[in-house]
Amino acid sequence: xxxxxxxxxxxxxxxxxxxxxxxxxxxxxxxxxxxxxxxxxxxxxxxxxxxxxxxxxxxxxxxxxxxxxxxxxxxxxxxxxxxxxxxxxxxxxxxxxxxxxxxxxxxxxxxxxxxxxxxxxxxxxxxxxxxxxxxxxxxxxxxxxxxxxxxxxxxxxxxxxxxxxxxxxxxxxxxxxxxxxxxxxxxxxxxxxxx
Amino acid sequence: xxxxxxxxxxxxxxxxxxxxxxxxxxxxxxxxxxxxxxxxxxxxxxxxxxxxxxxxxxxxxxxxxxxxxxxxxxxxxxxxxxxxxxxxxxxxxxxxxxxxxxxxxxxxxxxxxxxxxxxxxxxxxxxxxxxxxxxxxxxxxxxxxxxxxxxxxxxxxxxxxxxxxxxxxxxxxxxxxxxxxxxxxxxxxxxxxxx
DNA sequence: CTCGTTTCCAACGTTTGCGTTGGAAAGAGG
DNA sequence: CCTCTTTCCAACGCAAACGTTGGAAACGAG
Numbered sequence: 001x002x003x004x005x006x007x008x009x010x011x012x013x014x015x016x017x018x019x020x021x022x023x024x025x026x027x028x029x030x031x032x033x034x035x036x037x038x039x040x041x042x043x044x045x046x047x048x049x050x051x052x053x054x055x056x057x058x059x060x061x062x063x064x065x066x067x068x069x070x071x072x073x074x075x076x077x078x079x080x081x082x083x084x085x086x087x088x089x090x091x092x093x094x095x096x097x098x099x100x101x102x103x104x105x106x107x108x109x110x111x112x113x114x115x116x117x118x119x120x121x122x123x124x125x126x127x128x129x130x131x132x133x134x135x136x137x138x139x140x141x142x143x144x145x146x147x148x149x150x151x152x153x154x155x156x157x158x159x160x161x162x163x164x165x166x167x168x169x170x171x172x173x174x175x176x177x178x179x180x181x182x183x184x185x186x187x188x189x190x191x192x193x194x195x
Numbered sequence: 196x197x198x199x200x201x202x203x204x205x206x207x208x209x210x211x212x213x214x215x216x217x218x219x220x221x222x223x224x225x226x227x228x229x230x231x232x233x234x235x236x237x238x239x240x241x242x243x244x245x246x247x248x249x250x251x252x253x254x255x256x257x258x259x260x261x262x263x264x265x266x267x268x269x270x271x272x273x274x275x276x277x278x279x280x281x282x283x284x285x286x287x288x289x290x291x292x293x294x295x296x297x298x299x300x301x302x303x304x305x306x307x308x309x310x311x312x313x314x315x316x317x318x319x320x321x322x323x324x325x326x327x328x329x330x331x332x333x334x335x336x337x338x339x340x341x342x343x344x345x346x347x348x349x350x351x352x353x354x355x356x357x358x359x360x361x362x363x364x365x366x367x368x369x370x371x372x373x374x375x376x377x378x379x380x381x382x383x384x385x386x387x388x389x390x
Numbered sequence: 391c392t393c394g395t396t397t398c399c400a401a402c403g404t405t406t407g408c409g410t411t412g413g414a415a416a417g418a419g420g
Numbered sequence: 421c422c423t424c425t426t427t428c429c430a431a432c433g434c435a436a437a438c439g440t441t442g443g444a445a446a447c448g449a450g
Contacts, residue, residue, distance in 0.1 A: 026222045101356050122362045146378035150382045167313055168341075
């Protein structure tokens with residue numbers, strides 16, 4: 001069999017996403033990642049230089065993915081509620097990114113390296129919101145950056161404190177998820193409503 | 196010096212809150228808790244029966260604290276925006292509870308024991324929201340339980356993903372915190388606004 | 391086919407944290 | 421005092437994860 005360096009790296013990354021998302025930086029072991037990827041752990045150190053570095057790498061990858069999966073141009077033409085609903089869906093279908101983000105927020109806050117790329121992604125969202133304000137489609141009573149963040153919070157908090165969600169709204173059956181999603185959409189519209 | 200069993204337990208609990216909130220269940224060691232409390236780690240095992248059990252205990256304690264610190268009777272008479280602002284303040288001044296909740300959400304979801312007490316606390320909030328709806332002070336377009344949760348999300352997401360907040364809205368100076376708080380208050384009012 | 395390079399892994403030493411144990415020191419009751 | 425109970429801790433064995441190393445196996449250029 002021929003060498004498959006890229007394939008090996010990719011398998012390590014995939015395993016790392018899954019493990020880190022599930023167990024967090026501290027709960028994850030390099031050994032288990034290597035095992036899941038079907039390689040020796042030395043490969044992980046050699047390719048990615050340790051746990052912390054690997055974590056950053058996969059988080060960056062996932063951020064790029066979500067930027068492609070839930071794009072937005074301008075809230076002058078796109079509905080904020082729809083957008084919030086799509087974000088909710090993404091969190092539900094692909095919990096990895098949001099979990100990684102929250103692990104990072106808890107474990108690594110204040111020492112997050114290389115914020116340039118993510119900052120650009122969020123800048124786009126914020127600009128889309130500004131655009132909506134300038135065209136009168138979105139309220140000006142909340143600054144665009146804050147409003148963007150708050151819309152994301154409506155979609156994200158559910159997975160951040162699932163125990164609380166469960167105690168307040170009941171177990172997340174398929175039907176309950178639909179209700180939650182509808183609430184998020186409606187709430188985002190109410191938040192951004194123009195006059 | 197006389198025995199001070201209660202004092203010892205209390206010091207362990209206090210140290211545990213601080214350590215768990217900062218480092219999470221996996222990042223925290225019983226040894227460090229014991230060290231910070233000035234006792235031997237055997238005391239921790241003897242009094243609290245292990246790491247997981249201690250975590251639950253201190254989380255329960257903190258939940259009881261917040262229920263007393265940010266009370267609410269009915270949103271028929273109290274303003275939802277003010278309430279959201281106070282929750283934001285609490286998260287800012289006492290980050291322990293919200294961090295513990297989020298660690299639990301990430302590390303222990305699905306295996307949270309003894310939900311009865313917390314469920315009651317959240318039931319009160321939800322009832323206060325229902326009351327607001329019945330008196331026409333709060334919109335009926337979102338169910339009370341979901342609306343309650345969404346208001347909490349506005350106040351909570353900031354600390355859940357501080358990196359994201361920073362990238363969108365800038366570093367959390369005193370002034371920026373004031374802006375964020377104002378945005379939360381305004382957003383909660385828009386969410387709940389009646390007609 | 392041969393030699394140098396790259397990819398890979400089994401095995402190792404070290405550290406760290408868990409949870410336990412055996413027994414010392416402090417108090418309480420007679 | 422003496423004895424019995426409770427609180428406390430130093431020290432231990434065990435297990436797991438870290439990060440490294442020495443060398444084998446696969447490739448490819450000449």
